Amino acid sequence: xxxxxxxxxxxxxxxxxxxxxxxxxxxxxxxxxxxxxxxxxxxxxxxxxxxxxxxxxxxxxxxxxxxxxxxxxxxxxxxxxxxxxxxxxxxxxxxxxxxxxxxxxxxxxxxxxxxxxxxxxxxxxxxxxxxxxxxx
Amino acid sequence: xxxxxxxxxxxxxxxxxxxxxxxxxxxxxxxxxxxxxxxxxxxxxxxxxxxxxxxxxxxxxxxxxxxxxxxxxxxxxxxxxxxxxxxxxxxxxxxxxxxxxxxxxxxxxxxxxxxxxxxxxxxxxxxxxxxxxxxxxxxxxxxxxxxxxxxxxxxxxxxxxxxxxxxxxxxxxxxxxxxxxxxxxxxxxxxxxxxxxxxxxxxxxxxxxxxxxxxxxxxxxxxxxxxxxxxxxxxxxxxxxxxxxxxxxxxxxxxxxxxxxxxxxxxxxxxxxxxxxxxxxxxxxxx
Numbered sequence: 001x002x003x004x005x006x007x008x009x010x011x012x013x014x015x016x017x018x019x020x021x022x023x024x025x026x027x028x029x030x031x032x033x034x035x036x037x038x039x040x041x042x043x044x045x046x047x048x049x050x051x052x053x054x055x056x057x058x059x060x061x062x063x064x065x066x067x068x069x070x071x072x073x074x075x076x077x078x079x080x081x082x083x084x085x086x087x088x089x090x091x092x093x094x095x096x097x098x099x100x101x102x103x104x105x106x107x108x109x110x111x112x113x114x115x116x117x118x119x120x121x122x123x124x125x126x127x128x129x130x131x132x133x134x135x136x
Numbered sequence: 137x138x139x140x141x142x143x144x145x146x147x148x149x150x151x152x153x154x155x156x157x158x159x160x161x162x163x164x165x166x167x168x169x170x171x172x173x174x175x176x177x178x179x180x181x182x183x184x185x186x187x188x189x190x191x192x193x194x195x196x197x198x199x200x201x202x203x204x205x206x207x208x209x210x211x212x213x214x215x216x217x218x219x220x221x222x223x224x225x226x227x228x229x230x231x232x233x234x235x236x237x238x239x240x241x242x243x244x245x246x247x248x249x250x251x252x253x254x255x256x257x258x259x260x261x262x263x264x265x266x267x268x269x270x271x272x273x274x275x276x277x278x279x280x281x282x283x284x285x286x287x288x289x290x291x292x293x294x295x296x297x298x299x300x301x302x303x304x305x306x307x308x309x310x311x312x313x314x315x316x317x318x319x320x321x322x323x324x325x326x327x328x329x330x331x332x333x334x335x336x337x338x339x340x341x342x343x344x345x346x347x348x349x350x351x352x353x354x355x356x357x358x359x360x361x362x363x364x365x366x367x368x369x370x371x372x373x374x375x376x377x378x379x380x381x382x383x384x385x386x387x388x389x390x391x392x393x394x395x396x397x398x399x400x401x402x403x404x405x406x407x408x409x410x411x412x413x414x415x416x417x418x419x420x421x422x423x
Contacts (some may be wrong), residue, residue: 095306102389113293116299120295
């Protein structure tokens with residue numbers, strides 16, 4: 001059922017697309033009043049610190065240096081795994097951060113409490129990859 | 137205005153289990169052999185809403201979907217100060233509850249079907265009470281399912297309702313109808329206080345590794361069925377389990393996840409009808 005990954009655009013173009021998708025997403029805008037955090041999407045080949053304020057992505061740092069941009073938690077996986085996320089209908093175990101953490105190479109690190117506090121909107125953010133494509 | 141009254145009815149029955157008094161709520165519809173249905177951990181009987189109104193299945197089976205105590209409309213025990221204790225479900229109490237409920241409803245030769253922690257207790261019932269049940273359907277079950285007894289389900293610094301609901305979201309298949317997945321999410325937002333205690337049974341107390349050969353699959357045949365998007369109990373886990381049970385059968389369910397009856401009843405029902413036929417055929421051959 002896996003559809004072919006479609007994303008080949010640059011990291012900065014992906015960041016722009018992600019911010020736009022988040023900021024126009026009905027669910028996040030309806031439920032993100034207290035969705036304020038910053039988190040690291042680590043895709044091995046590229047990484048992004050995503051800064052969210054009251055449901056709006058206000059900044060995405062592309063490939064930040066080691067101490068450039070603080071973040072609360074990190075979601076890390078191989079580029080191959082993220083590519084599986086970035087398709088319209090992901091294959092089993094690539095359909096969420098829980099499944100990929102339990103069964104594949106994804107890791108949830110840092111202040112996991114902050115992740116849990118924002119789990120509803122983070123879950124939706126991850127699913128935006130099915131529309132905008134893989135970050136790598 | 138159009139209106140339609142469902143044939144599904146709800147009642148309460150009061151039972152005693154291990155000295156605890158429970159007022160149990162159950163929904164039912166249909167006539168024929170009782171098919172007793174257990175919801176998943178931290179949830180309630182609305183997960184079976186599609187089955188309860190399935191005209192083909194309720195023509196042949198009396199579908200009974202109860203709320204386990206502390207879930208839905210079944211309150212915690214009536215006769216203890218339960219709020220002074222941590223809830224940790226055990227296999228022993230869970231099994232005793234289901235048998236007591238079936239006795240109270242005077243069910244003859246019931247089939248039992250449960251999903252997730254209900255699928256695991258189905259195996260416990262087949263092991264401990266093969267004379268009481270005509271067969272069990274273990275949905276998303278396995279001999280052992282560690283890893284989900286987590287503090288996050290009740291962490292006071294996070295929104296437990298949302299952590300439970302969004303924490304199980306990825307157990308569902310992206311192909312399942314969005315509205316049904318959101319209903320399941322909604323149910324989970326209601327059950328956070330019981331979820332972790334349920335998972336004490338699911339991930340800690342339930343361990344039938346090395347004991348599956350003791351299940352009398354002639355008296356109480358077992359059919360297991362698991363969705364390919366289930367990351368907790370994978371199809372491989374259930375197939376491995378079924379292969380060690382005498383007469384054990386396994387049905388692989390593509391394009392569906394850990395809550396098949398709730399996330400996509402239309403897809404699930406085709407596998408369920410096959411599973412019921414397998415159970416009936418095993419019974420015919422062994423009687």
